[in-house]
Amino acid sequence: MPKKQPRNSFYYFMIDFKEEQRKKGTVYANMAEVANAAGPAWTSAPPPLRAKYEAIAKVQKQKQNVPEKKFTSTGVSLAEIAQQDAERKDAMEAEREDIHNFVVQKSVNKSIANEDIYLIDVNYYCKTSTHYLIGEFTLLRFSLQDGIKNTYHELINPGIPPVGYALDVKLGCQEYGLEMPDDHSKPTNYMQVLANVVDYLKQQDAKMPSPPPVFTMPDKVEPVLDFLQFLCSGVGEDDNQFRVYKLDTLLFMVANTAAGGTDEGFPKESLALVQLKKDSFKYTPELGCEMHERGELAVQCTSSRVKRWAYTVMDWCCPLLGVEALPGTHVPADFDVDLQKKRNAPTRR
Ligand SMILES: [Zn+2]
Secondary structure: OOOOOOOOHHHHHHHHHHHHHHHOOOOOOOHHHHHHHHHHHHHOOOHHHHHHHHHHHHHHHHHHOOOOOOEOOOOOEHHHHHHHHHHHHHHHHHHHHHHHHHHHHHHHOOOOOOOOEEEEEEEEEEEOOOOEEEEEEEEEEEEOOOEEEEEEEEEOOOOOOOOOOHHHHHHHHHHHOOOOOOOOOOOOOHHHHHHHHHHHHOOOOOOOOOOOOEEEOHHHHHHHHHHHHHHHHHOOOOOOOOOEEEHHHHHHHHHHHHHOOOOOOOOOHHHHHHHHHHOOOOOOOOOOOHHHHHOOOHHHOHHHHHHHHHHHHHHHHHHHHOOOOOEOOOEOOOOOHHHHHHHHOOOOO
16 A cells, blocks of 8 residues: 655645634635645744644654664664655755745745845865865845846864875865965854844845845755855854855746746757756856956856856746846846847747
8 A cells, every 4th residue: 555645844734724714714725725825924934833734744744653663684674765766855845945935935925036145155165074065155036027136255264184085175265265274373153143144034024033045056055055044053053054055956946936827938948057067157257256367267166156056047047027137136247148139039948
């Protein structure tokens, strides 16, 4: 008999939401209708409320999953592996739902074009047994309507590299164009960096109950999350407050929502990732930070990368939303918009 699919936290939120609305006299025909109505409330739910439903989902899942214990050759319980797989799948579904709510809710209000979207990228010296040793990161804020608004860039000095990792750090420096950590000058004040990050993410709405989602490429989700959690752990802050999501999923959903069912969107989500990886703006000059522009690897600068990602998203989505691309904000300053229009028109895909 197939096992019952574990439900995620949003599902249990919907159950309560449905009951509350029923008491107020609103009855929904099916769960799709409930999901539609409950989505906005879930998106803006404060972290403690979300945490409550996450806990419910976890308990319910454990109740459903009490299989016999079988072990793999390495001694890891098969039930544990299945549990981990289920959790990963749940997390992926919850992420998609959250991004979908972010995009669709805004597009209903006709404001996805005005909504601030945050991108983040990190460069790390190396990965140690416990975490990623970050050397640089950049946050970028843009909207499809106004283009790139600003960035927050930091070079991180972790001080003396952890014992046994000196060579890895050196190789990381070579690969990403970083300078060796300087153990003579003061290491980075992580508490200050965390405060700056939190402030930066609340520019559009200082009263926001939790920071907005931040987007990055799929291979950077883990190091970014690790870094943000590391910042929080140092000062005893809630390390679950950040939502780090995949940029390709966002691009896919924004483009396809803006295309409104026409064939202007992406036929498959994987093609959004292909588009981002194509990195059409890769050789745009002077997008990097001062340190990277001095060296020969400006293309590896986190500031350069987040700007190129933003340009790619805008290059795709602005035409679909009828937003005119302005050089310097929506596309690089030296970009020939008219030429791009001609080139794009017949062969967009
Ligand atoms: Zn840089």
